[in-house]
Amino acid sequence: MTTLTELNEQMKVRVEKISQISNTGQQPYAERYERTHSLSEALTLADDTAGVRVAGRVVSLRYFGKLAFGHLYDINGKLQFALQKKKLGELFAQFKELVDIGDFIGIEGQMMTTKTGEKTIDVHGFTFLSKALRPLPEKFHGLTDPELRLRRRYLDLVMNEESRERFKKRTHIIRTIRTFLDENEFFEIDTPVLTNKASGALARPFITHNNALDIDVYLRIAPETYLKRAIAGGFDRVYEFARSFRNEGVDASHLPDFTLLEYYCAYWNYVDNMNFTEKLIKHLLNSVMGTLEITYEDRQISFDGTWPRVSFRDLILNDCGIDIDQFATKEDLHQEIERQGITLETDVDISKAGRGTLIDLLYKKVSRPKLINPVFITHHPLDLSPLARKSDANPSVVDRFQLVVNGWEVVNAYSELVDPLDQAQRFKQQAEARAHGDTETMDVDNDFLTCMEYGMPPISGWGMGIDRIIALLTNTTNLRDVILFPLLRPEV
Known part of the structure; x- marks a missing residue:
């Protein structure tokens, strides 16, 4: 369970990232983003389809050295994305430093299927869309309090x-x-x-x-x-x-x-x-x-x-x-x-x-x-x-x-x-x-x-x-x- 002190500290770190995002030339709260597909539409695309642009909320992130995986979310489901340092160069470090779970981002890339059989977008570039100042509830504990689920329905949906x-x-x-x-x-x-x-x-x-x-x-x-x-x-x-x-x-x-x-x-x-x-x-x-x-x-x-x-x-x-x-x-x-x-x-x-x-x-x-x-x-x-x-x-x-x-x-x-x-x-x-x-x-x-x-x-x-x-x-x-x-x- 996250304490109030820990929450305030996490929010402070996220607030500090707003100026860092601006320093990269991106907007921490963007005006719009041109998508080619929704997340559910992207899941139906054939492998090697290029130029795919999708957007959503980041709900998971896992780093494995020079490789990272995460998921974007919208009301119709999730789409996995993959980042490779050898393809992204400095953008990989920028993503790792600035993007947190809960943020909204846009991703451009090419569709593929991983060895585990999950349809995935191989990231060629990303656009910051909106910085979340509060962290989402912990993945495994989730949002279980019945009254809190009613009061914060937006989190309940996520x-x-x-x-x-x-x-x-x-x-x-x-x-x-x-x-x-x-x-x-x-x-x-x-x-x-x-x-x-x-x-x-x-x-x-x-x-x-x-x-x-x-x-x-x-x-x-x-x-x-x-x-x-x-x-x-x-x-x-x-x-x-x-x-x-x-x-x-x-x-x-x-x-x-x-x-x-x-x-x-x-x-x-x-x-x-x-x-x-x-x-x-x-x-x-x-x-x-x-x-x-x-x-x-x-x-x-x-x-x-x-x-x-x-x-x-x-x-x-x-x-x-x-x-x-x-x-x-x-x-x-x-x-x-x-x-x-x-x-x-x-x-x-x-x-x-x-x-x-x-x-x-x-x-x-x-x-x-x-x-x-x-x-x-x-x-x-x-x-x-x-x-x-x-x-x-x-x-x-x-x-x-x-x-x-x-x-x-x-x-x-x-x-x-x-x-x-x-x-x-x-x-x-x-x-x-x-x-x-x-x-x-x-x-x-x-x-x-x-x-x-x-x-x-x-x-x-x-x-x-x-x-x-x-x-x-x-x-x-x-x-x-x-x-x-x-x-x-x-x-x-």
């Missing part, structure tokens, strides 16, 4: 191949979903991050202040109501990868800021949406993983076959014996939960929670942790869905589904409410619950109501936690590990 592959897969997953939606005639649009109303989901918002307008505004908790406005404006199918913010608890499967993909399709209902969802996810699995069977921790999860569909009421009834339809008030439901000895794990004040919040907490306690393979949960209680359409068959529930995998809600979707009179009444009920202390309710959004009053077609909408699906497909247990730069408390 030192840990697993992290590099995880974030490359994240990009692959998002690109695959985006391409699938584009090919199915969805338009990608942008909606506001700063909003006048905290709408689109049942969650506590972040509040900030706009100095120019002198008004308090919210960081969006979901893009839903704006995407629906776009449908009202004439778009048939829209989607957005939306950075969203919820001022709630943090754990392995919840973060205060996260990436939410939402799409909306005119003239679909929630059943059409379920069918499309299954096609999309299976396409994603086959494209990214090459299989519909994945391993998460020690569990095998199968996405094969037709996914089961079960109602919210039946799920809870089967798991704890409580028929939520038999308890019309939150007081009666709370009494039954206590009678059965079920402890709800939450930071929400139960005495102030509405019936919908209580039902949701009960589901998360007794049912959700048991759901491993993908399952569609349907027909949620009206209390839980202020923006969803009532079922024609049973007005106490809504035409909604959630896709749950490994105990995580991956997708939330429903037939959208497009009746402005019904929506106004539900906003009123939400406002009454908020007035009685339920903070996880939706505020009245009069501008959205005005949009509805101008008319909306039938719509089915959909939301996916991108970070959760990435965690599942990369076998990652904490969402912070699939986000490049997660929010952390400041270092002391």
Whole structure:
């Protein structure tokens, strides 16, 4: 372990090399470098290919008298380089004196393959690009502290191949979903991050202040109501990868800021949406993983076959014996939960929670942790869905589904409410619950109501936690590990 004194001494030596680099006629921090190939491209070149110019970070150096080997690194991998004193002359000594592990350099040379079979660039010349003042972590100890890997993700990427592959897969997953939606005639649009109303989901918002307008505004908790406005404006199918913010608890499967993909399709209902969802996810699995069977921790999860569909009421009834339809008030439901000895794990004040919040907490306690393979949960209680359409068959529930995998809600979707009179009444009920202390309710959004009053077609909408699906497909247990730069408390 490098001590602070040793670190300061190493930094001092590196700082002194800056002027030495300048004295050679090179720039210690260059403006640019003209490459002929990336490192991964150079690895495919035939031996004896000359005039190859590559660049990257030096991550290893080994000297053997008049011969030296090292590796350049970028996000796609490493390329070995070789320096021979008999070819380079004084440049060999200059390289040995001035170049440290962590520095960025450009190299020009000829491709060859070593006796050990490793593709290598034989160095004819080098250009200094950027001097690193801090040494990289030791090769064999690496960067193992979990919190330090989050705080200094740039070092985590350099030192840990697993992290590099995880974030490359994240990009692959998002690109695959985006391409699938584009090919199915969805338009990608942008909606506001700063909003006048905290709408689109049942969650506590972040509040900030706009100095120019002198008004308090919210960081969006979901893009839903704006995407629906776009449908009202004439778009048939829209989607957005939306950075969203919820001022709630943090754990392995919840973060205060996260990436939410939402799409909306005119003239679909929630059943059409379920069918499309299954096609999309299976396409994603086959494209990214090459299989519909994945391993998460020690569990095998199968996405094969037709996914089961079960109602919210039946799920809870089967798991704890409580028929939520038999308890019309939150007081009666709370009494039954206590009678059965079920402890709800939450930071929400139960005495102030509405019936919908209580039902949701009960589901998360007794049912959700048991759901491993993908399952569609349907027909949620009206209390839980202020923006969803009532079922024609049973007005106490809504035409909604959630896709749950490994105990995580991956997708939330429903037939959208497009009746402005019904929506106004539900906003009123939400406002009454908020007035009685339920903070996880939706505020009245009069501008959205005005949009509805101008008319909306039938719509089915959909939301996916991108970070959760990435965690599942990369076998990652904490969402912070699939986000490049997660929010952390400041270092002391």
